[in-house]
Amino acid sequence: MAETATVREPPSLNRVMGPGLLLLFVVGDILGTGVYALTGRVANEVGGAVWLPFLIAFVVALLTAFSYLELVTKYPRAAGAALYTHKAFGIHFLTFIVTFAVMCSGLTSASSASKAFAGNFAEAFDLSLGEGAALTAVALGFMALVGLINFRGVGESVKLNVLLTCVELSGLLIVIGIGAWALGGGNGDLSRLTDFHAADGESAFFSVTAATALAFFAMVGFEDSVNMAEETKDPVRIFPKVMLTGLCITGVIYVLVSISSVALVAPADLGEGDAPLLKVVEAGAAGFPLWIFAFITMFAVANSALINMLMASRLLYGMANEGVLPGVLGRVHHSRRTPWVGIVFTTAIAFGLIWFADLTALGGTTSLLLLCVFTVVNIAVLVLRRDQVQHRHFRAPTVIPVLGAIACAYLASPLSGRSADDYRVGGILLAIGVVLWLITYLWRRRR
Secondary structure, eight states, X not given: OOOOOOOOOOOOOOOOBOHHHHHHHHHHHHHTTHHHHHHHHHHHHXXXXXXXXXXXXXXXXXXXXXXXXXXXXXXXXXXXXHHHHHHHHOOHHHHHHHHHHHHHHHHHHHHHHHHHHHHHHHHHTTOOOTTSHHXXXXXXXXXXXXXXXXXXXHHHHHHHHHHHHHHHHHHHHHHHHHHHHHXXXXXXXXXXXXXXXXXXXXXXXXXHHHHHHHXXXXXTTGGGGGGGGGGBSSHXXXXXXXXXXXXXXXXXXXXXXXXHHHHHSOHHHHTSSSOHHHHHHHHHOTTSOTHHHHHHHHHHHHHHHHXXXXXXXXXXXXXXXXXXXXXXXXXXXXXXXXXXHHHHHHHHHHHHHHXXXXXXXXXXXXXXXXXXXXXXXXXXXXXXXXXXXXXXXXOOOTHHHHHHHHHHHHHHSGGGTOOHHHHHHHHHHHHHHHHHHHHHHHHHHHO
């Protein structure tokens, strides 16, 4: 009697994320490390009106979020912006560059977060690690741990994200609470909120747009969640409400943190050093144990690293399944059901960035890369209106992606007053991407 051959289906990703976990993922990814370090730099650009660039950045992010919501509910699969670009334009080079830009933004953020973790680890435990091999070893060890958690499974990763999000959220709520308590006791100066001053040689308009381009780095992260679509329960139904809720929560927190900061610390003092919120806590509550904030910041940057590495590996998995990248990057581990090849690949790149790169100036570059990607996504949603799908999905009013594309393109352009260093570093990264695309193209032709 002949045996019937059975074909084993490749394992799929595990759908473990409901509305609550997805909301914490969105909030945790947006909060990240940006607001802990950027508030002072924004104050250098606009003075006491720190809240204004954060508010404008929130509005621009909200416009783009509507485009992402239409596309993720229309195509509820991993890969996010790269998938939408691929479907809208069908140009392999453009899709590859968008994929590479998004991946670079995630890996540079995660790698810089690892270095920040090492620095805060040394401060929290009063260790003298210096700036050399010892500090790098801690950062590499932390990134290895993130890779293992990522491989272990999305359920474990998201549960850890819940804990770390609560920690980083508590740090910002402490700043808001101290600000409210100090102002209620007659301390602080709310008149600084309207004390606007432009940076040297710039008009008020260009100072605000330059500060907004910088503050936008603190708003990115919501786009990472669409790469988790294949691990979300009923993504078509829950994504719109969850993403918009998460954006609004973080927008309100950022505005309140900026108000507390500038009311308690003069803008000139706020712009000095790398720990502006620590100055706010010290000014508003002198008796507060400052070492607690070192631990909070340490866990906040740990969350950023974890979420960005989750995103980068799922991005490679999704685009490998679309045929844009080599299929090996789309392999899923049979027992853990995680994209293990993508995890190993992205972790290896992160190791290289931690070891060789100075990432202190890459915040603006990350913002630049993502603003370019967001411009493409806002255009893609309009192009894909002609592509009909069989299920109902979210649809953004046409004017929103149009405004989103214009706003993102402007903030990414030199007209916004963006630093030339952003374009220099971004150009180097994209040049590397072009070389990798050529290698991939030749590999595909040979196959």
